[in-house]
Structures are given as C-alpha cells and as structure tokens.
Amino acid sequence: MKLSLIFYLFVLSQAFPLAQEDTISLYNNDLRIIKTSPNEFKIVSEDEKLKLKQEGVNFIDVTNYYPIDAVVGQEVLASPRTRLKNLKDWFKRPKQVDDEPEAPIYNYPIKANYEKEVHFLFEGINKTRIEEKLTKFSSFWTRYYKSKSGFDSSNWLYKQLISISIHSDLIQIEKFHHKEWDQFSIIARFKGEIDDIVVVGAHQDSINLKDPLHGRSPGADDDGSGSMTILEAFQLLAEDKDFKPYNTLEFQWYSAEEVGLLGSQDIFNTYKSKDKKVVAMLQQDMTGYTKDTIEAGIEVHIALIQDFVSQPLNSFLKMLFDTYSDIPYHLMSCGYACSDHASARRNGYPSSFMMEAVPNSNAKADWGHSENDVIDQLDFNHMKDHAKLTIAYAYELSLARDLY
Numbered sequence: 001m002k003l004s005l006i007f008y009l010f011v012l013s014q015a016f017p018l019a020q021e022d023t024i025s026l027y028n029n030d031l032r033i034i035k036t037s038p039n040e041f042k043i044v045s046e047d048e049k050l051k052l053k054q055e056g057v058n059f060i061d062v063t064n065y066y067p068i069d070a071v072v073g074q075e076v077l078a079s080p081r082t083r084l085k086n087l088k089d090w091f092k093r094p095k096q097v098d099d100e101p102e103a104p105i106y107n108y109p110i111k112a113n114y115e116k117e118v119h120f121l122f123e124g125i126n127k128t129r130i131e132e133k134l135t136k137f138s139s140f141w142t143r144y145y146k147s148k149s150g151f152d153s154s155n156w157l158y159k160q161l162i163s164i165s166i167h168s169d170l171i172q173i174e175k176f177h178h179k180e181w182d183q184f185s186i187i188a189r190f191k192g193e194i195d196d197i198v199v200v201g202a203h204q205d206s207i208n209l210k211d212p213l214h215g216r217s218p219g220a221d222d223d224g225s226g227s228m229t230i231l232e233a234f235q236l237l238a239e240d241k242d243f244k245p246y247n248t249l250e251f252q253w254y255s256a257e258e259v260g261l262l263g264s265q266d267i268f269n270t271y272k273s274k275d276k277k278v279v280a281m282l283q284q285d286m287t288g289y290t291k292d293t294i295e296a297g298i299e300v301h302i303a304l305i306q307d308f309v310s311q312p313l314n315s316f317l318k319m320l321f322d323t324y325s326d327i328p329y330h331l332m333s334c335g336y337a338c339s340d341h342a343s344a345r346r347n348g349y350p351s352s353f354m355m356e357a358v359p360n361s362n363a364k365a366d367w368g369h370s371e372n373d374v375i376d377q378l379d380f381n382h383m384k385d386h387a388k389l390t391i392a393y394a395y396e397l398s399l400a401r402d403l404y
C-alpha cells in the first residue's frame with residue numbers, strides 16, 4: 001500500500017494547480033486518514049479503503065478524529081505547497097506519535113460475588129426470542145451505515161429497546177447521532193450510583209464488500225449475532241427489578257464499524273473529551289458460528305482475544321469463564337483494530353473482545369461480508385453461551401466497588 005499512497009499523493013500534487021491548493025482538504029476530497037497499526041498511518045481514498053477491507057486489512061478511520069493540523073504543527077501556517085509537501089513527508093516518516101494512551105489499571109474483582117443472582121438470570125435466556133429478533137434484524141436488505149435500510153434497522157433496534165425499558169426509571173435509551181451519515185448508534189444506559197461506566201458493545205451495521213451501497217448484506221453473524229446476544233442480556237437485566245448497578249452500565253450498539261470503527265470512535269472520543277470514565281468495555285462481534293470448528297474436530301469454545309486488549313480485564317473475564325461458562329475460552333489474536341474495542345482502547349479505556357469459536361482455517365472468509373452471512377448456519381446455543389458471559393460481566397462489574 002505504500003506504493004499506492006505515494007502514487008496517490010503524487011497524483012494529488014499534480015492534479016491541483018498552485019492557486020487551488022488552498023482548497024485541498026483531507027475532509028472534503030474523498031480522502032481518509034487511516035491507522036493500520038498503533039504507529040502506522042495512511043492516506044487513502046474511499047475506494048482504497050474498501051479495497052483494503054476486501055483484502056482483510058483492519059484499520060481505524062481516524063479522519064475526523066485525528067488532530068492532523070496539530071501533528072503537522074506550525075506547518076499548517078506554511079504556504080499551501082509547503083504544507084502539502086510537509087504532509088507528504090510526515091506520512092512517509094515513521095511515527096513517534098502516540099495517540100493511544102495506556103489505560104489505568106483497575107482492581108477488577110478476583111472472584112464472583114453474585115453467583116446466585118447471575119445464575120438466576122441465566123434461567124431466563126430465551127433462544128427462541130434471540131432467533132426471532134435476529135431473523136428480523138438480518139432481514140433488512142443491508143445494514144450498511146449509509147443505506148436507508150441501515151437507518152431503518154437502527155430504528156427497529158431503538159424501538160425494541162424502548163419497549164423493553166418502558167417501565168424502568170433506571171434506564172435511558174439514547175440515539176447517538178453521527179454527523180456524516182444517518183444510521184445512529186444506540187446507548188441503553190442503566191444509571192448507576194456513580195458515573196463510572198461499564199460498557200457492553202456490539203456493532204449494528206453490516207456490509208457487502210462487493211457492493212456496499214446496493215448489495216444484500218444480512219449480517220446475521222457479523223454482527224447481528226452479537227447485537228442480539230447483548231440485546232437478550234440487556235432485556236434480562238432490564239426486567240430484573242432487583243438489579244440496581246453501582247457503576248453506570250451501558251449497552252452500546254455501534255453504527256459504521258465496517259468502515260473503520262467510525263461509530264464507536266465517535267462515542268469514545270466524545271466520552272474522552274467530556275472526561276467520562278469508562279472502567280471497562282467488552283465487545284462481542286460475531287457470537288453464532290460454530291460449524292467450521294465442529295467440523296475441524298476442535299472443541300466448541302469462545303475466542304478470547306489476547307492482542308491489543310486489556311490484560312487486567314482479560315484476567316477478570318477468565319475468572320468469569322471459570323465461574324460461569326459451560327464452554328472454555330481459547331486465546332486468539334486478531335490484530336490491530338479488528339473491532340470496536342479498539343476505539344475504546346485508543347482513548348485510554350481498558351477494553352477486551354470475545355468472539356465465537358475460531359477454527360484453524362479461514363473458511364469463513366468466503367461468506368463473511370456478503371449475501372451469504374445468513375441466519376440458517378448459526379448456532380443459538382453458542383449465542384446463549386455468549387449471553388451468559390455478557391450477563392455475568394455486566395452484573396459483576398457494574399456492582400463492583402473499589403475499582404481504584
């Protein structure tokens with residue numbers, strides 16, 4: 001990609017005569033700034049972004065959230081030609097910039113404190129209900145962040161949350177709007193005694209990588225499964241009259257994950273700028289596919305991601321597996337920016353990520369992000385396993401005191 005970046009900048013520098021260079025803006029010319037690793041930045045067009053995604057490269061699109069002018073510093077005051085040259089040079093240099101502050105270390109519980117309550121909630125997990133809701137959620141033509149049906153699917157989800165929580169005065173449902181596209185993110189908040197926040201996340205949007213705007217994209221597994229898994233956990237907690245969290249507990253459904261974690265960045269960057277304290281974030285992106293794992297003769301498990309995540313939070317999650325899960329975890333790596341937990345991490349919030357059983361093959365790449373990600377091949381027992389861990393995490397951590 002380096003080559004195409006340089007080529008692109010070359011074309012860019014040739015395409016505009018000097019007098020017009022003033023109008024060159026990263027924000028208005030279909031140019032995006034993406035991060036493909038903690039220190040690696042690229043300038044790409046929307047098309048190149050899509051191509052990277054097709055090649056399986058993960059990234060964070062930081063265009064709207066990166067203080068590029070500050071980084072290039074005084075150089076913004078230079079003449080347009082110098083500025084463009086400096087910008088080019090800046091992107092070619094290895095980056096010293098660290099915009100990913102270390103998360104504080106919190107004292108997460110080292111043992112479960114609410115086994116009776118949590119096990120009681122497990123009784124209520126309803127696979128039929130998850131299946132019904134996922135059937136509806138994956139029936140929208142696509143949940144692409146810029147599509148009309150993607151907007152409609154957000155509204156459907158919002159209405160589900162409203163109807164679940166209508167009688168609760170503890171819960172607020174918030175539409176989190178994004179400036180550049182219509183599909184909103186959604187936050188369902190249990191107001192705690194204090195403002196520290198425990199987050200459960202999944203992403204709403206889907207994508208057909210061959211034709212994002214028009215192609216069919218049921219996104220049943222990616223990430224309809226995670227979205228409906230955490231919805232089930234939310235419903236059980238919302239209907240539990242005895243549940244009153246100490247920390248504020250938020251369930252978040254992100255828009256625009258598939259295009260560089262845009263929705264979750266909007267939320268966590270906003271939280272950071274408002275000095276909100278997120279003490280833990282757990283992402284669940286794909287919770288329903290076990291077929292390849294079973295066929296490969298590997299035990300059904302949950303993949304606990306071990307790279308670019310919070311190790312203290314992972315220790316807490318391992319304790320939850322020991323206490324609450326019928327199936328084990330397998331440690332897996334998924335690389336930089338592989339889902340929305342990366343947006344929390346980038347803002348110095350501890351975050352972790354668990355996903356469905358991962359076989360030792362890449363078979364899934366054939367149908368992910370296409371019209372083939374349909375509900376028929378999903379395993380609702382697996383979603384139930386994920387729902388259990390979600391409930392355990394939400395319950396134990398939102399009631400934890402003395403985290404610091």
Ligand SMILES: *[C@@H]1O[C@H](CO)[C@@H](O)[C@H](O)[C@H]1NC(C)=O
Pocket residue numbers: 126127128129132
């Ligand atoms: C589970 O959900 C289905 C579909 O919403 C519902 O018809 C059924 O009564 C539920 N089962 C229980 C035990 O609540």
